[in-house]
Amino acid sequence: MNLAGPVELAAPALLGQLLVRGDVTLRVTEVEAYGGPQDSASHARHGRTARNAPMWGPPGRAYLYFCYGMHWMLNVVTGPAGVPSAVLIRGAEVVAGLDTVLGRRSTAKATPQLCAGPGKVAQALGLDGAFDGHDLLAPGGLELLEGPPPPRILAGPRLGIGFAAGEDQTRPWRFADGGSRAVLHRKSLLPL
């Protein structure tokens, strides 16, 4: 997994990787790549601010932001330090700690969609702004570990970025594990 390369290559490489916090382990099934000021869909589109500062940092850090007044979104910072880019974790499967996840999600039973959606992923891991900037490659807290990459990868346009300029809206920078059901809007994806 090379997080220092171009974000559109780092993003699909994160599929199958593991997010571990305490007794909970999630396997990444869906991601989206976001670039720098040239990407009109990215938080970095208006340059560096206090909120998006982690995107300029070294790869392997977390970028957490609050959205729609109620959801936290987990991103993995990629690219060399100084080059803003991040990968939004949009979906995951529960590998361990199901009871903890069910409690955090306030749900009685596990379905394939339990952690399908970026807000759900952060909630399942119990994340909030306190994890913004956290080093995911160091032991403790929240960690990113190596997992087997999926045999089939799907790609398609990013979701919820209707505000972006023309070409940025259709660029196939959303990636998913072709074998997982923990992926939203599977129909808008095609084999990579």
Place this chain on the structure above:
DNA sequence: CGCCGGATTTAA
């Protein structure tokens, strides 16, 4: 300083 709207989720 005030307004606009969002990398969403949920339930009706």
Place this chain on the structure above:
DNA sequence: TAAATCCGGCGA
């Protein structure tokens, strides 16, 4: 299909 809910970023 709409409501919930709040703060970042922009224009004044």
